[in-house]
Amino acid sequence: MHDKGNYVLHFPIRTSVFKVTTFVEQSSLVESSARMAEQQTELPEDVETDDCMTTYTYMYSPDLLKDNVAFITGGGSGIGFRIAEVFMRHGCDTVIGSRNLERLTEAAKKLSVATGQRCLALAMDVRQPETISAAVEDALKEFGRIDILINNAAGNFLCPATSLSFNAFRTVMEIDTMGTFNTSKVVFERWFKDHGGSIVNISATLGYKGQALQVHAGSAKAANDAMTRHLAVEWGPSGVRVNTLAPGPISGTEGFRRLGGMRAETSGMFQTIPLQRAGNKTEMAHGVLFLASRASSYVTGACLVADGGSWLTSANNLPALLDYWSSGLKRDK
Numbered sequence: 110m111h112d113k114g115n116y117v118l119h120f121p122i123r124t125s126v127f128k129v130t131t132f133v134e135q136s137s138l139v140e141s142s143a144r145m146a147e148q149q150t151e152l153p154e155d156v157e158t159d160d161c162m163t164t165y166t167y168m169y170s171p172d173l174l175k176d177n178v179a180f181i182t183g184g185g186s187g188i189g190f191r192i193a194e195v196f197m198r199h200g201c202d203t204v205i206g207s208r209n210l211e212r213l214t215e216a217a218k219k220l221s222v223a224t225g226q227r228c229l230a231l232a233m234d235v236r237q238p239e240t241i242s243a244a245v246e247d248a249l250k251e252f253g254r255i256d257i258l259i260n261n262a263a264g265n266f267l268c269p270a271t272s273l274s275f276n277a278f279r280t281v282m283e284i285d286t287m288g289t290f291n292t293s294k295v296v297f298e299r300w301f302k303d304h305g306g307s308i309v310n311i312s313a314t315l316g317y318k319g320q321a322l323q324v325h326a327g328s329a330k331a332a333n334d335a336m337t338r339h340l341a342v343e344w345g346p347s348g349v350r351v352n353t354l355a356p357g358p359i360s361g362t363e364g365f366r367r368l369g370g371m372r373a374e375t376s377g378m379f380q381t382i383p384l385q386r387a388g389n390k391t392e393m394a395h396g397v398l399f400l401a402s403r404a405s406s407y408v409t410g411a412c413l414v415a416d417g418g419s420w421l422t423s424a425n426n427l428p429a430l431l432d433y434w435s436s437g438l439k440r441d442k
C-alpha cells in the first residue's frame with residue numbers, strides 16, 4: 110500500500126482533488142514517520158545529562174585514538190563532556206579544563222570509571238593565558254604529550270543588541286574568540302610546534318544568517334571560523350591541522366536550554382529542519398572524532414556543519430525569540 114510503486118499506480122484513478130491530497134498526505138506522513146523511526150534506531154546512543162552512556166556502539170575503530178592525549182576546554186559538561194567520553198572510548202587519555210574545578214573533578218571520575226582511560230581535571234580560565242600555560246604544564250607532566258586540542262569552552266545567552274551591555278558583548282568575545290586563540294597559541298608554542306597535532310574548534314552557525322538575539326555569540330564564532338583558516342595556513346607546515354565543527358541545536362546541553370531549544374522542540378519548530386529533529390551530543394562527538402583523528406589526515410581549514418540542515422531552512426524568528434527572552438526576564442524577577 111505504501112510503497113512508491115503503489116503511489117504511481119493509484120494516483121491516476123483518484124478523481125477528487127480532496128481525496129488525492131488526503132491520500133498523498135497520509136501516505137507521505139506514514140512514510141515520513143516510518144523513516145524517522147528507522148532513523149531514530151540508527152542514531153548513536155546518548156544520555157541527556159552529563160553522565161556517561163550505559164551502552165556505546167562503535168562506528169570507528171576502537172583504537173582510533175590509542176595512546177593519544179586530548180586537551181578539551183569546557184570538557185566537564187555538555188558537548189565537551191561527550192567528546193571526552195567518546196575520545197576515551199577510542200583509547201585516548203584526556204585533560205578537561207574550565208573554571209569550575211568541583212564539576213570537572215566529578216566529571217573526570219565518571220569518565221575514567223566508564224572508559225578505563227585516564228582523565229585529568231584542571232582549573233583554568235581561557236581568558237587568562239597564564240592559567241592556560243599552567244594547565245598545559247600540568248598536562249605534560251601527567252601525560253608527557255598532547256596530540257589533540259578541542260576548543261569547546263564558550264559562553265552564551267539570548268539578548269537583543271539594544272539590551273546587551275558593552276561588557277556582556279566583550280565577555281562572550283573574550284571567552285569564545287580570545288579563549289580559542291589563547292589556548293591554541295599556548296598549546297602550539299609549548300608542544301604542537303615541535304610535535305604536530307590536531308585542533309578542532311567548536312563553532313556555531315549563528316552568524317550565517319544573522320541569528321536574532323545572538324550578535325555577541327554569532328560574531329565571536331564567525332571570528333573563530335576565520336581563525337581556523339588563518340591558523341591552518343600558518344601552522345600546516347608544522348604538521349598541525351586546524352578544523353571546525355559547527356553544531357546546530359543539540360539536546361541535553363546548556364546551549365539548548367538557554368537558547369529556547371525546549372520551547373522550539375515542543376512547539377514543533379524543529380519540523381522545519383531537514384532532518385526534523387535536534388541533534389545529540391554523541392553525534393557531535395563523532396564529527397569531532399573524525400576531524401581530530403587520522404581519519405581526516407588530509408583535512409585542514411575546514412568547517413563541518415553538523416546541524417541536520419537546520420540553518421538552511423529554520424526561520425530566524427525574531428518575535429518568538431523576543432517573546433521567549435522577555436518571558437525569561439519575567440521569570441527571573
Ligand SMILES: CC/C=C\C/C=C\C/C=C\C/C=C\C/C=C\C/C=C\C=C\C(=O)SCCNC(=O)CCNC(=O)[C@H](O)C(C)(C)COP(=O)(O)OP(=O)(O)OC[C@H]1O[C@@H](n2cnc3c(N)ncnc32)[C@H](O)[C@@H]1OP(=O)(O)O
Binds near residue numbers: 265359368372
Ligand atoms: C521559543 C524560542 C523561539 C525561537 C527559537 C528558534 C530557534 C532556536 C532553536 C533552537 C535553539 C536551540 C539550541 C541552540 C542552537 C544553537 C546554539 C548556538 C550556540 C551556542 C553557543 C554556546 O556557547 S552555548 C554555551 C552555553 N553555556 C554557557 O554559557 C556556560 C558559560 N556561561 C557563563 O559563564 C556566563 O553565562 C557568562 C557567559 C555570562 C560568563 O560569565 P562571567 O564571566 O561570570 O560573566 P558575568 O560577570 O556574569 O557577566 C558579564 C556581563 O554579561 C552580562 N550578562 C550575563 N548574563 C547575561 C544575560 N543572560 N543577558 C544579558 N547580559 C548578561 C552581565 O550582566 C555582565 O555585564 P555587565 O554590563 O552587567 O557587567
Ligand SMILES: NC(=O)C1=CN([C@@H]2O[C@H](COP(=O)(O)OP(=O)(O)OC[C@H]3O[C@@H](n4cnc5c(N)ncnc54)[C@H](OP(=O)(O)O)[C@@H]3O)[C@@H](O)[C@H]2O)C=CC1
Binds near residue numbers: 260263355359
Ligand atoms: N548546545 C548547543 O546546541 C550548541 C552548542 N555549541 C557550542 O558547543 C560548545 C559546548 O556548548 P554546550 O555543551 O551547550 O555548553 P556548556 O555550557 O556545557 O559548555 C561550555 C563549557 O565552557 C566552559 N567555560 C565557559 N567559560 C569558560 C572560561 N572562561 N574558561 C574556561 N572554560 C569556560 C564551561 O565550564 P565552566 O563553567 O566550568 O568554566 C562549560 O563546561 C560551545 O562551544 C558552544 O558554543 C554550538 C552550537 C549549538
